[in-house]
Amino acid sequence: MAAAKRLISRLTLVTGGGSGIGRAVCQRFASEGASVVVADISEESANETLGSLQSDLKGQGHMATVVDVSSKESVTKLVTSIQTCYFQPPSVCVNAAGITQDNFLLSMTEEQFDKVIQINLKGSFLVTQAVAQALVSCGASRGSIISVGSIVGKVGNIGQVNYSSSKAGVEGLTRTAAKELSRFGIRCNCILPGFISTPMTDKVPEKVITKMKSLIPMGRMGEPAEVADVCAFLASDDSRYITGASIEVSGGLFIG
Numbered sequence: 001m002a003a004a005k006r007l008i009s010r011l012t013l014v015t016g017g018g019s020g021i022g023r024a025v026c027q028r029f030a031s032e033g034a035s036v037v038v039a040d041i042s043e044e045s046a047n048e049t050l051g052s053l054q055s056d057l058k059g060q061g062h063m064a065t066v067v068d069v070s071s072k073e074s075v076t077k078l079v080t081s082i083q084t085c086y087f088q089p090p091s092v093c094v095n096a097a098g099i100t101q102d103n104f105l106l107s108m109t110e111e112q113f114d115k116v117i118q119i120n121l122k123g124s125f126l127v128t129q130a131v132a133q134a135l136v137s138c139g140a141s142r143g144s145i146i147s148v149g150s151i152v153g154k155v156g157n158i159g160q161v162n163y164s165s166s167k168a169g170v171e172g173l174t175r176t177a178a179k180e181l182s183r184f185g186i187r188c189n190c191i192l193p194g195f196i197s198t199p200m201t202d203k204v205p206e207k208v209i210t211k212m213k214s215l216i217p218m219g220r221m222g223e224p225a226e227v228a229d230v231c232a233f234l235a236s237d238d239s240r241y242i243t244g245a246s247i248e249v250s251g252g253l254f255i256g
């Protein structure tokens with residue numbers, strides 16, 4: 001349940017909106033009054049999210065669409081179709097699409113490394129670039145781009161050399177984008193989740209989950225809605241003087 005209606009009249013785009021954190025972000029944005037474009041590589045999941053969105057306000061209209069964030073052509077098509085539909089680019093964008101393909105460094109294949117970098121890092125770059133270009137071209141007065149990194153981009157994680165590299169890259173991308181885009185009124189920030197219950201972590205073996213939980217000062221995994229709450233803050237004007245920041249949503253995991 002949203003505490004506020006901070007996103008009334010805002011058009012928002014959420015990649016990876018078909019599942020887990022992305023879905024929770026779509027739901028939170030809709031409950032705060034935003035129109036939401038749910039974008040995912042899975043049409044079925046995107047439509048399922050669409051069906052779960054609140055739409056009580058006049059002028060609030062959501063859509064679901066397919067995108068492959070690792071393809072420039074697909075991302076360009078996405079932003080063009082949003083502008084055709086809504087006559088404006090999204091002023092809020094959340095890069096939540098992401099994958100894992102875990103393996104130890106000694107056995108990781110080039111394909112596993114490239115695939116994760118292409119979706120998690122290059123995908124965040126392509127979407128950030130396309131949305132920023134659209135906002136600058138139409139002379140928008142403000143924008144907020146939020147990328148979902150990970151705590152493991154800071155501390156590393158056994159079996160995730162590809163994933164942790166991609167997430168460290170997302171932080172560098174965000175800080176640079178923040179420096180370049182501030183003069184256009186566009187803020188760029190990162191959220192670094194710790195260990196959140198989603199289909200992504202459902203794949204993690206029970207014994208690893210038990211070990212991870214023992215390392216979390218708050219003693220439990222996070223919920224997607226707890227990440228979505230922070231996204232809503234970063235999307236809204238409540239965070240208007242915050243850019244280039246990385247906010248950890250981790251229950252204290254790896255605070256030192």
Ligand SMILES: NC(=O)c1ccc[n+]([C@@H]2O[C@H](COP(=O)([O-])OP(=O)(O)OC[C@H]3O[C@@H](n4cnc5c(N)ncnc54)[C@H](O)[C@@H]3O)[C@@H](O)[C@H]2O)c1
Pocket residue numbers: 015016017018019020021022039040041042045067068069070095096097098099119123148149150151192193194195196197198199200201
């Ligand atoms: N769950 C966690 O503990 C955790 C921790 C840190 C960071 N994250 C990050 O949060 C984000 C969301 O993860 P989640 O846990 O909700 O996972 P999830 O698997 O539930 O959701 C990821 C979504 O991304 C979509 N997707 C995958 N490839 C895509 C592509 N090429 N183009 C468009 N969409 C694509 C999937 O279809 C899926 O709907 C990811 O970036 C992930 O790396 C998750």
